[in-house]
Amino acid sequence: QHPKTTTRNFDLTAQQRNITIAGQNAELLTYNGSFPGPLLEVQEGDVVTVNFNNQLREPSNLHLHGIFMSPDEDKPHQTVEPGQSLTYNFEAHLGSAGMYWYHPHAHGKVTRQLFEGLSGPIIIRGAVDKLEPVASATEKVLVLHDIGLQNGEVASHTGMDWGKGKEGELVLVNGQNQPEMSAPTGLLRLRIVNASTARYYNLNIRGKRLQVIGMDGSFLEAPLAMERLLLTPGERADILIEATQEEELQLTNLPYSRTPAGSSADTPAEGMVLAKFSITGEPKTIALPTKLTHIPALDLASVTNYKTITFGATMQPLQFTINGKAFDHHRTDLTAKAETMEVWDIVNPMAMDHPFHLHTFPFQVISVNGVAVDFRAWKDVVNVPANSTVRIAIPFTTYKGSVMYHCHILEHEDLGMMGNLEVV
Ligand code: C2O
Ligand code: CU
Numbered sequence: 001q002h003p004k005t006t007t008r009n010f011d012l013t014a015q016q017r018n019i020t021i022a023g024q025n026a027e028l029l030t031y032n033g034s035f036p037g038p039l040l041e042v043q044e045g046d047v048v049t050v051n052f053n054n055q056l057r058e059p060s061n062l063h064l065h066g067i068f069m070s071p072d073e074d075k076p077h078q079t080v081e082p083g084q085s086l087t088y089n090f091e092a093h094l095g096s097a098g099m100y101w102y103h104p105h106a107h108g109k110v111t112r113q114l115f116e117g118l119s120g121p122i123i124i125r126g127a128v129d130k131l132e133p134v135a136s137a138t139e140k141v142l143v144l145h146d147i148g149l150q151n152g153e154v155a156s157h158t159g160m161d162w163g164k165g166k167e168g169e170l171v172l173v174n175g176q177n178q179p180e181m182s183a184p185t186g187l188l189r190l191r192i193v194n195a196s197t198a199r200y201y202n203l204n205i206r207g208k209r210l211q212v213i214g215m216d217g218s219f220l221e222a223p224l225a226m227e228r229l230l231l232t233p234g235e236r237a238d239i240l241i242e243a244t245q246e247e248e249l250q251l252t253n254l255p256y257s258r259t260p261a262g263s264s265a266d267t268p269a270e271g272m273v274l275a276k277f278s279i280t281g282e283p284k285t286i287a288l289p290t291k292l293t294h295i296p297a298l299d300l301a302s303v304t305n306y307k308t309i310t311f312g313a314t315m316q317p318l319q320f321t322i323n324g325k326a327f328d329h330h331r332t333d334l335t336a337k338a339e340t341m342e343v344w345d346i347v348n349p350m351a352m353d354h355p356f357h358l359h360t361f362p363f364q365v366i367s368v369n370g371v372a373v374d375f376r377a378w379k380d381v382v383n384v385p386a387n388s389t390v391r392i393a394i395p396f397t398t399y400k401g402s403v404m405y406h407c408h409i410l411e412h413e414d415l416g417m418m419g420n421l422e423v424v
């Protein structure tokens with residue numbers, strides 16, 4: 001006898017809307033008229049259906065970023081014409097509790113559609129969400145999405161923007177410029193998704209440790225105390241803040257340069273305040289959880305299949321490449337066998353960081369430039385710093401089919417920095 005499963009249905013309609021941002025009106029692209037799109041929240045074990053309807057003037061589609069689901073249901077190759085609909089189905093697997101997000105994936109149009117507003121958060125809840133003190137923390141979902149405006153329209157990309165990845169001058173949290181939120185004393189839980197096309201966030205709250213309890217689609221085994229956390233496009237973080245007394249907290253973006261030689265574009269040395277939290281109430285003492293979950297160590301000794309993924313670019317025309325080739329829908333670039341584990345070296349010989357993303361199959365990051373990573377998590381995006389190599393291990397499952405991997409600076413993805421992996 002199986003436990004009764006809950007079916008959850010969501011409708012997402014992509015449509016243009018006039019939205020007010022930081023006192024300016026602009027035509028944005030929205031899901032269901034809101035920017036960012038609505039939160040889709042489900043429980044582990046739920047059977048989920050998302051009906052996507054395209055009311056834009058051009059093809060689009062929907063990608064449920066990071067969700068462990070059949071490649072046949074992910075179908076990022078399939079586009080949806082204006083006026084048409086497409087349904088995406090998945091089961092929220094046990095152990096997949098975490099934060100995810102959705103955005104368009106119509107190759108060549110992804111950057112502009114996302115920059116103009118199309119993204120939204122997804123949360124899968126599981127056992128850790130019911131564990132104290134996490135369960136009684138005050139939770140805030142924060143979608144980081146920068147944008148540029150010009151005469152009531154979203155600013156267009158220059159040639160330079162396509163090369164570097166465009167950063168909009170308005171850095172928004174949930175569609176607002178420096179929002180102020182309130183929370184009672186106790187634990188504050190920030191669930192953050194970097195839904196920007198290209199901007200990196202170097203997160204910090206002055207005077208506080210960021211107690212990271214989750215990354216991407218996974219909890220960590222125990223909280224990881226960090227001074228600052230780099231969140232690259234596509235990555236998510238689940239962070240506890242010990243707000244023991246009345247105070248104002250400022251979530252700040254500290255400077256970070258994606259090019260070692262360059263400067264950090266527009267971020268001042270003291271950082272840029274993204275959001276403020278005013279904490280009120282009686283002083284509280286807080287005990288952080290010590291054990292959250294178990295993430296198995298992978299048996300790398302048994303791995304016989306290694307792959308190397310090397311980033312590159314060509315000028316005239318400007319293209320970004322993986323293993324020397326720009327993306328082609330009809331070409332299979334790599335194959336892997338279902339139910340085997342592989343180790344991939346992601347090699348970035350370029351003078352610019354690139355965040356690497358793999359669909360469907362969560363991976364563990366093993367090392368960066370040969371230095372072992374000292375915690376375990378199931379990730380789907382990892383930053384590959386300039387002139388660096390990141391090693392990941394991917395346990396393939398019973399799922400078969402065509403799976404994409406790409407740079408999550410979406411300008412680079414649209415300009416070819418993507419490949420097809422066929423799992424057979
Ligand atoms: Cu969020 Cu293929 O991407
Ligand atoms: Cu994805």
Ligand code: CU
Nearest residue numbers: 354407409412
């Ligand atoms: Cu890139």
